Amino acid sequence: MRGNIRQSGTPVLRGIAFFLREKKWLIFAILIGTVFYLAPTPEGLSREGHLVLVISVVAVVLFVTEPIPLPAVAFMIIVSQVLLLGRNSSDVAQSLMSDSVLFIIGSLMLAVAVVKQKLDKRLAYMIVRVSGTKTRNIAVGIAVVSGLLASVIGEHTVAAMMLPVALTLITLTSDDPKKVRNLAAVLLFSIAYGSSIAGIGTPSGGARNAIMVGYWKEFFYDPNDPNTAKFLVDYVKWVIVSYPVFLAQLPFVIIILFSTFKPEYKHLTRAVVKLRSQIEIEGPMQPSHFLTIGLFFITLLGWIFFSGTIGLGMIALMGGTAFMIFGLVRWEDLNSGVNWGVVWLYAAAISLGIEMKDTGAAMWLADSFLKVLPEFMETGTPLLAAISILTTLVTNTMSNGAAVAVLGPITLNLAHSTGASELVVGFVTAISSAFAYLTVIGTPACTIVYASGYLKTTDFLKVGYKMVIMSTIILLIFAALYWPMIGL
């Protein structure tokens, strides 16, 4: 038999081959960046804008393929701004810290603090007391509780708290995963999708919302022009616009889940009884539980009443700090529970987004996107549909916060070019970034429930496309009918 060539053998060559194999996407990103860098600057784009696009393309390839640790991508963006764009390093450093980034830090601290209090057993007790033993009612209970919580606190917090509740019900029903495949899918997706659709309900529901609030203020608000005050979107305004979109989706989530995965058991009597007795062993609520609920409630009130004046981020930080002051969580727990590299990543992505706007790169991309759209999609609801689809495609390949950080400047400029409302387009972008139902990495809640081991990657596709269609239609209906009624 031919076709067999002897091993090349030398350690150096094998080392190079290993590096090439491990880092092929890094090499691809550098190559594509070099090609873009050397290419002539397109008409209508400044050289600076061209360079920002080079950085953005390389960063997006690295975000999606992850050949290097993600914080390293953040640092590459930061360094590139100084080396390629010639920015002053202190200016770049300043652009990294905004209220949106403080919000991300604060909400992650709150997430760790809340999960550590073990309130999940109380939530489980509440769900099974209200829902009874019917599988459908339990799934509704899980989705509603997940949704209500995730609309005010990060969906990762809710998923981490609710996952053991669902797993307990699943394992108490049967030890054999094959016998509870569909039941597991329904309960776990009730958590993941219940949280995902709710994350858009309030500004504190996710980093993407805070990023969009920051972009509106950064791009359009002028303290000397009272007409631009509408771009200071506070907590209540966001809730009025977005919360109904979440509530409208909730019943459809259950319908879609039950029509896609038909649970093997209609009643979970045995599991619910066992779960109740497990929870009752825990005894009454502890003072720390009341304190946790109290502190969180105060933080929520702070967001509602003061976020317009002192910012979402500042209140989130105050909430996180209060948990430490009252001894409910240690700094060591926060330090190890938060992935600080992600904070850097969001900070760098937001900073790059601002560069895209300042250098005209975002406007050029928006105009280019407009040119490829059919004429009938250049205005009104079809334009919003195009933006929603674009955002959905991007958010399924990277985190939704990063998707909004990268796409926000483009879609907001698109609004400017087409005469559409920047607020409407911003809301469509932020809300559509939650439609990451198709992949495991799309949303934090999906990633966390996937870690349970009961779901397959194909399950996300099987049910996810129905969710995307449902969510997009509901969003467009609200954009066309409800938002004009409330003066948006």
Add this chain to the structure above:
Amino acid sequence: MSREKQFQILVCIDGSESSYSGLRYAVRMGADHTADLTLLFVRPLDQGLGSGGLQMDIARENMLNWGHELPGMRALKRGRDMLVEMGFMEDSWKEQVVHTDVRGDKLGDNSIIYTNEDGAKITLEMMVSPSVERGILDEIEIGEYDITIIGMCSEEEMGTGKIKPSTTMAVVSQSPTPVLVARELEQEHGHFMCVDFSDKAIDAAVKDAKIAARCHCPVYLYSVAENEEELPIAQGIIAKAKAAIEDSGLQVAGDSVEIGHPVEKILEQGRKYSLIVMADTSVKGLRRFFQTSVAYEVLERAENSVMIVR
């Protein structure tokens, strides 16, 4: 009590049926405790972006607090239960739990080592690594295994912890020792040892015959000539391989030579056997970017299990 170095088998468990069929084959290879078994599940380190910046450890700890097991531990315990059912292991074996701290991951590496009074050893190991591929290759290097078995799970089975086909291919191409890629491995149909015209193929045939002897599997030698002129060379190499195996005190159950395209012929004939076995005389290093080899093409396209022998 000192023991001679046992035959070491590494079975990569990912919860798929293929990985458990590989485990059954490992039991057959190590019958009468003539081999130590390690069942390995590799959990990749989290980057944190997927979970929105909240470390996955927080969710995992919460699961553990409720008394749930991590998916990897469930998969490994199912493997252990199978070993007990097959009579390869008994509940009376001594159990030792070993934990190793891993920087960047609170749960770290965890192993349960079971030993019987004769010193036979079975290890369940849940390892954390930057990637599944890196973890398996590191374990192969550290554990000095004689053979590694990996299940090739189907697309439909893909889920948490399942080993991706690309990972399997990467391990096969970089492992210094033989790797058996199990696809619903049936045990009764013998080894289909494909011998090419290289010197390495003779050594590989002997090595395979020794592995096959462990599980009392018949070995069939096979070679393909691309044309009439190559036929005598193919016949010669088969005779050489057969003699080398018999010199080692082992038997060959049959042999044959055909004319045709090597990959197509091997795939066509090989599907009747438990395993297609091929020597790793493949292209390596930079050349793999430009050329492929018969062994790797067979590995990618075969519907049954394939072993690459080094």
